[in-house]
Amino acid sequence: MNSTITLPEIAEALASTAGVDSDKATRFVVQLFSAVEAWLAASRKANIPGIGTFSATEDGLVFVPDTSLASAINAPFAIFAPVELSAEDARRFEVEEDTVAEAAVHTEAPREIREVLPPVYVPEEEPATSTEPAPVSISEPANEESIPEVEPQQPDAAQQPQITENPENDTVATLPEPQIIYVARRNPWPWVVALIALVAGFAGGYCLGNYSSAATAAATEPVEAKELPATTSTDSVPYAAEAASQVVAQDTVAVQESPAVAAEVKKEPVYDTVGTSRYLTTIARDHYGRKDYWVFIYETNAARLKSPNLISPGTRVEIPYLGEHPALNPDLRARARKLAAEYAERYNL
Amino acid sequence: MDQILQQAAAAAGCDAAQAQSMADALAAILREKAAQMDSVAIPGFGTFVPEKVKEHVETDADTGRHMLMPPGLVLKFNPGSMLRKRLSLNE
Numbered sequence: 001m002n003s004t005i006t007l008p009e010i011a012e013a014l015a016s017t018a019g020v021d022s023d024k025a026t027r028f029v030v031q032l033f034s035a036v037e038a039w040l041a042a043s044r045k046a047n048i049p050g051i052g053t054f055s056a057t058e059d060g061l062v063f064v065p066d067t068s069l070a071s072a073i074n075a076p077f078a079i080f081a082p083v084e085l086s087a088e089d090a091r092r093f094e095v096e097e098d099t100v101a102e103a104a105v106h107t108e109a110p111r112e113i114r115e116v117l118p119p120v121y122v123p124e125e126e127p128a129t130s131t132e133p134a135p136v137s138i139s140e141p142a143n144e145e146s147i148p149e150v151e152p153q154q155p156d157a158a159q160q161p162q163i164t165e166n167p168e169n170d171t172v173a174t175l176p177e178p179q180i181i182y183v184a185r186r187n188p189w190p191w192v193v194a195l196i197a198l199v200a201g202f203a204g205g206y207c208l209g210n211y212s213s214a215a216t217a218a219a220t221e222p223v224e225a226k227e228l229p230a231t232t233s234t235d236s237v238p239y240a241a242e243a244a245s246q247v248v249a250q251d252t253v254a255v256q257e258s259p260a261v262a263a264e265v266k267k268e269p270v271y272d273t274v275g276t277s278r279y280l281t282t283i284a285r286d287h288y289g290r291k292d293y294w295v296f297i298y299e300t301n302a303a304r305l306k307s308p309n310l311i312s313p314g315t316r317v318e319i320p321y322l323g324e325h326p327a328l329n330p331d332l333r334a335r336a337r338k339l340a341a342e343y344a345e346r347y348n349l
Numbered sequence: 350m351d352q353i354l355q356q357a358a359a360a361a362g363c364d365a366a367q368a369q370s371m372a373d374a375l376a377a378i379l380r381e382k383a384a385q386m387d388s389v390a391i392p393g394f395g396t397f398v399p400e401k402v403k404e405h406v407e408t409d410a411d412t413g414r415h416m417l418m419p420p421g422l423v424l425k426f427n428p429g430s431m432l433r434k435r436l437s438l439n440e
Contacts, residue, residue: 001385001386001387002386002387002388003387003388004387004388004389004390004396005378005382005387005388005389005390006390006392007390007391007392010375010378010389010391013374013378014371014374014375014378017370017371017374017377017378018367018370018371018373018374019367019370020363020367020371024361024362024363024367025371027360027361027362028357028358028361028363028367028368028371029371029375029391030361030392030393031356031357031358031360031361032353032354032357032361032372032375033391033393033394034357034360035353035356035357035360036353036394037394037432037435037436038356039352039353040436041435041436046353047351047353048351048353048354048372049351049354049372050372050373050375050376051372051375051376051379052424052426054426056436056438060428060433060438061395061426061428061432061433061436061438063397063424063425063426065423065424066376068376069376069379069380069424070423070424072380072384073380073383073384073399073422073423073424074421074422074423075384076384076422077419077420077421077422080404080419080420080421081419082407082416082417082418082419083416083417083419084414084415084416084417085406085415085416085417086415087413087415089415090406090408090415090417093406093417094406097405
């Protein structure tokens with residue numbers, strides 16, 4: 001099947017059939033077609049009895065097989081005979097052939113079939129159901145079954161004039177249904193929403209962290225201020241959280257009740273100690289809620305300190321009072337930035 | 350006997366009876382191989398190729414009659430490049 005027989009195989013078959021040796025058979029085949037070529041060159045036509053006729057034309061070499069050979073080859077299809085068709089049948093046959101060929105080439109067969117078919121099926125059916133199934137099942141037997149199912153629905157006289165007048169509008173009217181499906185399938189980019197939610201979460205967390213640290217710093221200040229006169233000491237022990245929790249309520253009430261006393265108390269200095277891992281920035285963050293307020297601590301203790309980067313551990317520093325909620329004071333922030341720039345320029349920080 | 354067969358027999362060195370029997374055998378080979386959808390290649394000349402023809406509509410230009418032609422199996426010949434060149438045939 002679909003293989004090619006070469007000259008040695010032909011010669012062997014000829015030798016066994018005609019009773020000659022294969023060399024002679026090979027020579028005969030070669031000389032036979034050489035003679036055919038010579039005749040074609042001479043008279044543009046050559047005939048081999050039992051095989052066929054070769055004709056050299058302007059379109060090329062034409063081979064017409066011998067009648068007996070052609071009929072023998074076509075024997076499996078000999079039972080078929082040509083049939084005369086009407087013009088309508090011939091046109092329909094050609095259309096079906098074209099559609100089958102197009103469907104074999106393109107996967108989008110329904111579009112082609114919809115163009116080829118006249119609006120025979122579309123007007124007879126309801127607009128919503130006619131467009132989709134009709135083109136798909138044209139070449140299938142199920143289509144012929146679907147047509148009679150639609151015909152009993154025609155008695156609706158109100159629909160027929162609309163369909164016959166403008167069948168194209170009916171096909172257009174059926175379009176919104178798939179459009180609605182496509183709109184529903186559109187996805188609102190869930191990953192974008194998730195990214196926005198993530199960014200918002202980070203921003204909210206950052207703001208809450210800043211606010212809570214400022215609030216805790218503000219809450220600890222009255223404790224520090226009140227604890228010093230109670231202990232009459234300059235040590236930094238009163239910063240402990242336990243002591244703060246014990247006197248927070250009493251201190252805030254006392255400060256509110258007697259502002260003059262509170263003002264005097266706030267003027268009392270508070271001290272802290274620089275450690276190996278406790279720098280001015282750490283102390284400033286603990287006392288003010290902002291580590292960039294270290295400049296105020298340094299400014300207060302500048303007479304005893306050399307460079308902000310050269311403070312030895314164990315050095316006690318005075319913590320100046322910066323007012324209520326210093327972390328929320330924009331003036332202090334601006335002044336802190338100014339001082340930081342000044343110190344950075346002075347000490348090459 | 351045909352002149353081509355006589356010429357081939359003379360060139361191959363065989364008598365007329367052998368040439369006729371070999372020509373008949375060659376036709377039988379073509380018939381048998383074409384039925385099996387096999388091609389027969391003649392070196393320097395061309396290839397005999399069986400082809401299936403689908404059913405189709407033919408229209409008579411004179412009468413306008415449409416005929417549905419049945420499918421079939423035909424034997425085509427593809428000339429070789431050397432033959433095409435020697436005969437100055439178009440592609």
